[in-house]
Amino acid sequence: MVDSLNFVSSIKRQVGWFVILGIGVLILVILIASMRSHVFAKKFYLFVAPPSASMFYEGQTVKFQGFGIGNIDRISLQDEGQVRVSLRLLERYRPMVHQGAVVQLMKEGLLGEQILILTQGDTSKPMLNDGAILAYEEEASLKQLITSLKPGVINANILLKELATLSLWMNDPYSDLRVSMAGLREISESVQGENVHLAMQSLTNTLQKLDAIVADLDEQKLPMQLADTLRRGTSILKNIEPLSKALASDGVETIQRSNDLLKHVNELSASMTVITTDLSEVSPELTAVARDSRATLKEMRALLLKLQNTWLVAGSSPKKKPKKLETAPPVLNLQP
Amino acid sequence: MTRRFITIVLFVTWLSACASGHKTNMPTIENPYLQHLHDFTHVGVEAMQQEKWPVAIQVFEKALNMAKLINEPATLIRSWYNVSMAYKAASKMQKAEASLQQTLSLAQLHHVLADEIRAKLQLNLIHFAQDRQFEEVPALPTGLAADIYLMAGKLAYLQHHEQHSKQRYALAIRASGEDRVGLSSQAKALLGLAQLAKRETDAQLAKNYALKVLRICHQIGEPRLSAHASLLLAGLPHGLSQQEALDYARRAKNIYVLLHDKYGQKKAEMLLQKLIKSSQIFR
Structure with missing residues (x-):
């Protein structure tokens, strides 16, 4: 009889401990969870x-x-x-x-x-x-960026003609603008898949330099119209930075949009080429200026292409085609 | 047996890993003069398309200087040829011929067949206009660029080798791409075929070709070619109404006036007068 009572009380004790332990664990879990979720934090x-x-x-x-x-x-x-x-x-x-x-x-x-x-x-x-x-x-959307690029494309002709007047200043190899353009070259060289981040830093530095140029425009005593033109040019280049950031956050759906942007850059580049020939008629020195601008656009295009090809889509660098030298069209008298 | 199998599998895996995993971190090195050469050449070709001959000469000369600095035969030969085309377009025939001779001698020396044929065909076209002796052109192999077939087609047309001319224009169309340059070559070849059809008094065929030329010109903007095609259409003996012929002649004249093409303008005016006279007689 005593044995059976002892047995029952021992079972009760064990069940009691078990329940207490369970409740203890539950409280501990609640405490940890609340601490982690900052429920009681101020x-x-x-x-x-x-x-x-x-x-x-x-x-x-x-x-x-x-x-x-x-x-x-x-x-x-x-x-x-x-x-x-x-x-x-x-x-x-x-x-x-x-x-x-x-x-x-x-x-x-x-x-x-x-x-x-x-x-x-x-x-x-x-x-x-x-x-x-x-x-x-609000984060600048790509649509906004492309819309803001459009006037840049439309104004390309005016921009370039006015750039021609700036040629003397720009042709100085040590001018800030030349240095900035060199910066853009560095960017396109450095974009290789994983170091997009580095490229962005480099781009930011370049933009800062361009900003500095624009800030110095008043000191350069350039006509107001020309100063505006350069500012416009800078704004075109600046659009690339938020675009790149948006590319980072928007992902694959952005590719189509960046294609659109690429198209704009191409259009601008093409109009640059046409202007280059026009400028040559005015003064041979001016060709170099417009060519430099075209080269900058080319680099922007290369940057966009590399961003598309290396990072989001393929993860590998674009295949390089051997460049063939263009041939002048044949001169034939086709008059009937 | 199993061991051998495993060895083969491992070997194949290693090979494929080598093939797919090879990545080079070598930086891309570009010759800056080559970059300038491409830039100058591109601008020169644009200038040629816009018929800005002084600009084309200036830019192609710069490209030639770059090619000399690069010191590579193929680019040098092409640059000599490009500058010769700009001279020819600007009617500086002596300089054009000298540049073509340079192209020819270098192309022969370095066995660059395409440029050798180009130079010979162009020299022959110049010599034909001056009633001089012809250069012997090697037989045209297949797979050449459209511009070569175009030149060959034109030369055969001038020499009254109609069948050859037709074949070469057809090859030019086949070799042309679908980009602006390709479409321009196609339009030129079609105009050549239209001239051949007109010569062979097949007005309907000539009309069809000329209308195709106009469609392409409308797409790519080649006003001079468009004027030539309109003039050809206006001059067809039949296939067009009197009113249509007058309209085409007027359009051709307007374009020649805008392009300051005195010779073309005169031809269009003469045709216009002829058409007006015949329409008055008809009334």
Whole structure:
């Protein structure tokens, strides 16, 4: 009898321990999960007012320097019809975000979902207060870029004719513009599949140089019209940078669009060739200037082609065809 | 047996790995003079297409200098030929002939058959216009470029070798590509065939060829060829109404006026007067 009672109490004890252990493990799991998901961490709120809420959803990740620091808490429509997106972010990151920070909507990787990117802002300025309203920036779409290139193509003739007047300045081998063009050459040489990133850096450097040239235009005392022309030229080149970034984020569907851009670059290049011949009639020296511009476009085209061929599509460098020297058309008197 | 099989499989795998995995990180080295040569030549060809002869001469001369610096026979020969075409188009016949002689001697020395034939055909075309003795042209092999067959077709036409001319124009059409240059060659060959048909009094065939030329010209923009085709159509003895013939003659004249082609303009005007007279008689 005693033995059977002992047996029952021992079983009860074992079951008790088992249940306690189970509950303990469950609590531990909940604790770990909550710690990892920052359920109990202190939060702060920031707001952003995008033009439309169509690209946002509640719970959408907000990243800062590549780290997830929170998500969208609420999306609401204000009385004035303005969209208000409330971002719930971890308090411990607040000291890192300064005034001047903006929110951008971007695609994560080639096929990834869209996320919000919070920039650091101006580090010389104080950190953001809880409840601050941030500026919203849209990533430049390829369509916009191509649209913005169109006027460039249309204006190519004017651009080149005016470039002719700039020839003396440009023909100086040590001029900033020459150095920048050399920079573009470096880019097209360096684009080899995996080092697209390096090429982008190189491109950014070149654009900075071009920016510097444009900034110095007033000092060069060039006529206003010519200065505008060079600015226009610079803007054409600048369009390549966001395009490359968009290529990185939009993936395969971009290829068709980049083909369109390539077509524009080709058109611009072709018109450059025609202008080159026109310029030669005006002054032999000018041919070199226009040829240089054409060479730059050629390099832009090469850059685009290499981006398409090496990275997204094939992963290998484009096949090089041996270049054949062109033959002049035969001169025949075909008059009947 | 199994061991042997495994060895073969491993060997094949290794071979295929070698074949597919070989990648070179060697940087591409390009001769800058060659790049300039291509650029100058491209601009020269464009200038030729736009009939800007002084520009073509200037640019092809620069290309020739680049070819001399590159010091490679094939490019040098082609550059001499290109510059000769620009001289010929600008009616600088002496310089054109001298350049063609250079092309010919270099092509013979380095056994570049295509350029040798080109030079000989062009020299013969110049000599024909000056009633001089002909160069002996080697038999045309197959697989030559369209421009060579075009020149050969024209020369045969001038020499009244109609069958040869037809064959060569047909070969020119076959050898032409579908790009702008190719279509331009096709249009020239079709115009040549139209002239042959007209000579053989087959007005309908001549009309068909000439209309094809006009279609291509409309596509690629070759105003001079278009004027030639219109003039040919206007001058056909039958196959077109009086009104149509007058219209083509007027269109041809307008183009020649715009192109400052005095000779073409005169021919078109003469034909126009003839057509107007005949229409008045008809009334």
